[in-house]
Amino acid sequence: MDAIYNELFRITLSHHYYTSGQCADIRIEPTPRCRQLLKDYGLLCVGTTEGITVRYPAVAGPSNQSIPLKPISEAVVFAFILQSENPYLVNFSELPLNTGSSTVYHFNNLTTNIQDEKLLLSADSGSPFVSALDTIEWRPQQFDYRADHGATTAAVEIRDAWDRILVQETVAVVEGVLNYRIELRRTSPGQFNLLVDGVSQLKFYADDQLIGRKIFGLINIYRDDRVPSAYHFTDPARQHAVVPKTYRLEIDKRKTFWKYYVALKYRLKNQTPDEWPADWPADWEIVYTPDPAVHIEPDAARIKTLTDGTLAVPFIADTALPLQEAPFKSVQLKKTGPGNNASGIREVDHLPNPSVKTIVPDDSDNKIYSEVFIYV
Numbered sequence: 001m002d003a004i005y006n007e008l009f010r011i012t013l014s015h016h017y018y019t020s021g022q023c024a025d026i027r028i029e030p031t032p033r034c035r036q037l038l039k040d041y042g043l044l045c046v047g048t049t050e051g052i053t054v055r056y057p058a059v060a061g062p063s064n065q066s067i068p069l070k071p072i073s074e075a076v077v078f079a080f081i082l083q084s085e086n087p088y089l090v091n092f093s094e095l096p097l098n099t100g101s102s103t104v105y106h107f108n109n110l111t112t113n114i115q116d117e118k119l120l121l122s123a124d125s126g127s128p129f130v131s132a133l134d135t136i137e138w139r140p141q142q143f144d145y146r147a148d149h150g151a152t153t154a155a156v157e158i159r160d161a162w163d164r165i166l167v168q169e170t171v172a173v174v175e176g177v178l179n180y181r182i183e184l185r186r187t188s189p190g191q192f193n194l195l196v197d198g199v200s201q202l203k204f205y206a207d208d209q210l211i212g213r214k215i216f217g218l219i220n221i222y223r224d225d226r227v228p229s230a231y232h233f234t235d236p237a238r239q240h241a242v243v244p245k246t247y248r249l250e251i252d253k254r255k256t257f258w259k260y261y262v263a264l265k266y267r268l269k270n271q272t273p274d275e276w277p278a279d280w281p282a283d284w285e286i287v288y289t290p291d292p293a294v295h296i297e298p299d300a301a302r303i304k305t306l307t308d309g310t311l312a313v314p315f316i317a318d319t320a321l322p323l324q325e326a327p328f329k330s331v332q333l334k335k336t337g338p339g340n341n342a343s344g345i346r347e348v349d350h351l352p353n354p355s356v357k358t359i360v361p362d363d364s365d366n367k368i369y370s371e372v373f374i375y376v
Contacts, residue, residue: 003057005044006066009233009245010053011080011121011219017092017253019326025086026216028052031079032209033189038078041070051249054078056242071240075224077190081210082217089216092323092356094252096132097368105217106136106191106205109231109247110161118248119231121219129252136191137204140211141184145194145202149178154196156180161191162226190220221247255320256370258296258354260286261304261312262333264345265375273303273311280345281313283337289330294319312373323370327353333376345376 015023028051030038038045044055058066082105090097107121107130114120115128123133151173158167166187171180184192189207193200205218225236231247234240262281281298288294296317304312315333333348354370361368 003059003069004066005055006058006242007244008043008054008056008072008242009221009247010048010051011221011247011249012048012050013082013249013251014050015093015251015253017251017324019324022050023251024049025084025089027083027085028080028219029083031081031189031207034079037076041072052080058242066242068240068242072223072234073236073240075222077188077223078221079189079207080219080221081213081215082219083214084216088356091359092254094129094131094254096135097359097361099135102138103135104138104205104215105130105134106220107134107217107249108161108191108220109222109227110220112228112230114230119245121247121249128250130249134217137202138215139182139204139206141187141189141206141208143182145178145180145182147178147196147201148176149173149196150176151197154178154180155198157195157198158182158184159193159195160187161220163193166192219247219249253322253324254359254368255322256354256359256368257319258288258317258321259360259369259371260296260315260333260351261306261371261373262298262315263306263310263312263373263375265310273300279335279337281315283335284315284345285334285336286315286351287332287334288317288321288328289332290328291319294321306373310375316369320367323354323356333374348374348376 011028013023013026013028014021030045042057046053046055057069059069061067109121111123113122113125118128120128122130124131154171154173156167156169156171157165159165171178178196182194184206185208189209191205194202194204223234231245233243233245235243281300284298286296288296294317296315298313298315300313302314304314306312330349331351331353333351335347351374352372354372359368359370
């Protein structure tokens with residue numbers, strides 16, 4: 001009897017920056033250990049336009065129901081890595097900009113976050129999107145932890161993803177500094193929590209086989225009776241009959257404050273601002289046609305001198321605007337004040353949208369800007 005391959009679970013990844021809603025710039029693939037686990041169960045991991053699907057071999061049983069050739073009844077974890085193929089992914093994603101090289105995103109099916117009937121793997125129950133709550137430190141399975149400590153000894157614990165104690169030691173503190181060698185090479189890779197005197201100090205993910213690879217994120221899909229029932233892809237009450245699940249990740253597009261530097265390259269040349277016509281730039285505005293309530297107005301106090309000596313006036317949006325793959329059309333430079341166009345500057349109907357290659361965080365006002373330079 002020939003085996004058929006049915007879906008065990010799938011992982012989908014959507015991104016609101018892209019017109020299609022899909023994110024082809026992030027690749028999902030099994031870790032080396034996961035590849036072996038898939039092989040052991042005869043499973044297939046197949047890429048899709050939305051992410052991946054994992055399929056299991058089955059035969060038709062009574063009433064034509066599918067019977068897995070090898071039911072998954074033991075506690076296992078399928079681990080996948082996310083790799084970004086776009087160097088500007090974070091620029092146009094609503095994600096933290098200040099994560100270090102030792103930080104990755106980590107997702108699993110251990111907690112319930114169901115929104116709009118979607119089984120989300122992200123942590124923020126108040127939003128469907130991936131956020132800073134999903135970040136975790138990235139470590140080898142052996143490394144040194146060092147921290148100042150006020151007592152002469154410290155109670156050190158290491159716990160796994162289930163909060164089980166793996167290591168429990170009392171460590172001497174020398175000259176006010178706790179030095180501790182974390183040793184997890186005999187433990188399966190995964191998520192861990194380091195506690196000192198009962199207080200969590202470091203949550204991290206450790207896997208020696210992945211060290212040295214450029215990884216955006218990790219996904220762990222557990223087959224374990226402790227997984228929330230809605231996230232089970234097998235039913236323990238029915239001899240682990242398959243209950244296909246779709247696990248979802250969603251990334252929102254970033255919003256920035258658009259700042260257009262308008263430079264008068266071929267008119268008003270070599271004039272200081274006090275020599276400019278009375279209507280420039282006060283009687284001009286950049287009109288964001290998708291939302292007329294947005295104002296992008298000049299700020300003459302922040303004039304910028306460009307490298308060629310040309311003066312550029314910044315027109316700054318009063319609202320953060322979305323970055324998206326398909327640009328907004330008809331962003332216009334228009335004369336909005338009264339009277340004739342005394343400066344002779346022409347109106348422009350189609351200004352470019354900001355590039356995702358450059359965004360400019362400003363700590364002084366806690367805003368992120370997108371700068372566009374326009375010559376008129």
